[in-house]
Amino acid sequence: MYYFTGSVPEYDRIALRGAPTLAGLTSAPETVIWRRPASGQMAGHIWAPELHRIDGRWYVYFAAGDSDDVFRIRTYILESPLADPLDPAGWTLRGQLLTEWDGFTLDSTTFAHRGRRYLVWAQSEPEIAVNTSLYIARMATPWSLATKPTRITTPTRSWEIQGYRVNEGPAVLVRNGRVFLTFSASATDARYCMGLLTASANADLLDRDSWVKTADPIFVTSPETARYGPGHNSFTVAEDGVTDVLVFHARDYRDITGDPLYDPNRHARVQKLYWHPDGTPLFGVPVGDGGPIVRLSPGRHDFVRHDDAGVLVIARAPRDLAATQFRFEAHDGGTEVIRSVDRPDLHVRIDGPAVRLDPTPTAFRRSWNRHGVTIEAEGGGYLHAGHGTITVAPEPTTFRLS
Known part of the structure; x- marks a missing residue:
C-alpha cells in the first residue's frame, strides 16, 4: 500500500x-x-x-x-x-x-x-x-x-x-x-x-x-x-x-x-x-510527461546515448543519465517510435548508415528474446551496436532494457 x-x-x-x-x-x-x-x-x-x-x-x-x-x-x-x-x-x-x-x-x-x-x-x-x-x-x-x-x-x-x-x-x-x-x-x-x-x-x-x-x-x-x-x-x-x-x-x-x-x-x-x-x-533530469522510460544496454555497463550532435553512440557507465533515456511510443500499424527523454522534441531516426535524433522519426518493431530485445527498422535492417556507435545492419544486437 x-x-x-x-x-x-x-x-x-x-x-x-x-x-x-x-x-x-x-x-x-x-x-x-x-x-x-x-x-x-x-x-x-x-x-x-x-x-x-x-x-x-x-x-x-x-x-x-x-x-x-x-x-x-x-x-x-x-x-x-x-x-x-x-x-x-x-x-x-x-x-x-x-x-x-x-x-x-x-x-x-x-x-x-x-x-x-x-x-x-x-x-x-x-x-x-x-x-x-x-x-x-x-x-x-x-x-x-x-x-x-x-x-x-x-x-x-x-x-x-x-x-x-x-x-x-x-x-x-x-x-x-x-x-x-x-x-x-x-x-x-x-x-x-x-x-x-x-x-x-x-x-x-x-x-x-x-x-x-x-x-x-x-x-x-x-x-x-x-x-x-x-x-x-x-x-x-x-x-x-x-x-x-x-x-x-x-x-x-x-x-x-x-x-x-x-x-x-x-x-x-x-x-x-x-x-x-x-x-x-x-538522478538525471526531471522527466516530462509520457510512458515508461528505458535505457538500452548492449553490454553489462554499456549504454546507448546521444551525443551533443544527436548521434547515437555507446558509452560505458555514462554519468549523463538523461542522454541515455528513451521512450518507446505506439505508432502506425503496430510499430513504435523511439523518443528522447531529455530532448522530447526529437526521435530516433535512421540517417543513411548513421542513427541520430531528428524531429521526424523512423518506425521500429521490437522482438523479445530471453536476453532482451532486438529492434528492427520498418524499412529493413536492425539497430546494431559496434565500434562505439549505433548503426543499421542486417544482423541485430540484443539490447537489455533497464
Whole structure:
C-alpha cells in the first residue's frame, strides 16, 4: 500500500491518499485527517506534512503558523494508533516538537539506522544569517529529541542562495554502505533545486564531519522537459519492492505571477532513481510527461546515448543519465517510435548508415528474446551496436532494457 500527503493549495488542512499502486495515487480520494483551528496557534499556514510509521503507530510531522503571524512556523505532530491511517477517527494532536531554539522550523523527516531513530529538519538558527539550515538529532520518542542538534549543512554555495539562503526538505535513503541525504535549496521558483549530503553507514551521524556535501546540485530545472524548480523530494520503492523511486514536486512552467509561495502548481511527480556503478545515486533530469522510460544496454555497463550532435553512440557507465533515456511510443500499424527523454522534441531516426535524433522519426518493431530485445527498422535492417556507435545492419544486437 502506498500513502501520499503534501501541502494543499489552501494551506489549511492535512489530507492523505492511499492506493495499492503508485499510479493509483493520481486518482485516489483524499481523506482529511486534521484541519487547522479557526484562530490562534496553528491557525496560519499548514505546510509540508510527512507521514511515518513508527513502533506500530502512525505519525504526521507538519509545520504550522499562527493566525496572527502565518510565518511563525513551528513543527507539530499528529498521532494515530489505528492500522489504517486513512481513518480520521484515530488522529489526535500530540503537540509541538521542541528543538533547541524557538524559531522558524519546518520540513521534519525521521529515519531509523543501526538501531537508532533520528530526526532531520530545517530551522532558522538565531546566530546564522541564512533563512534555514539542516539539523540532525537522535530521538527519545517519536515526538521528542534525545540529543542536542548538529547542524550538517547551511547554504553557502551559489546554487543554495538564489533568492533566499535555504537548505530545507531533507530526505534520507540508506543504500550501498552509505547514508544519502537529499535536500532542497534557494527560492521556490525555477531556481529551486536539490543537493546531496553523504555519510558512511558506519559513521557517527551526529558528527558534522561525517557528512560530505556534493559540490553541485544533483537535480535542477530542465526547460527541455518543462519541469521547473524540482525539489522537496522523498523516496519509495516500486511495486516490485526493489526499484528505487524518486518522489518530488515541480511546476511545468517557469514564469510565475506574484509570490511563488502562493502558486499552487508544484505537483507531485515520480520517476525511477538510477545508480552509478560505484553505488552513488544517479538522478538525471526531471522527466516530462509520457510512458515508461528505458535505457538500452548492449553490454553489462554499456549504454546507448546521444551525443551533443544527436548521434547515437555507446558509452560505458555514462554519468549523463538523461542522454541515455528513451521512450518507446505506439505508432502506425503496430510499430513504435523511439523518443528522447531529455530532448522530447526529437526521435530516433535512421540517417543513411548513421542513427541520430531528428524531429521526424523512423518506425521500429521490437522482438523479445530471453536476453532482451532486438529492434528492427520498418524499412529493413536492425539497430546494431559496434565500434562505439549505433548503426543499421542486417544482423541485430540484443539490447537489455533497464
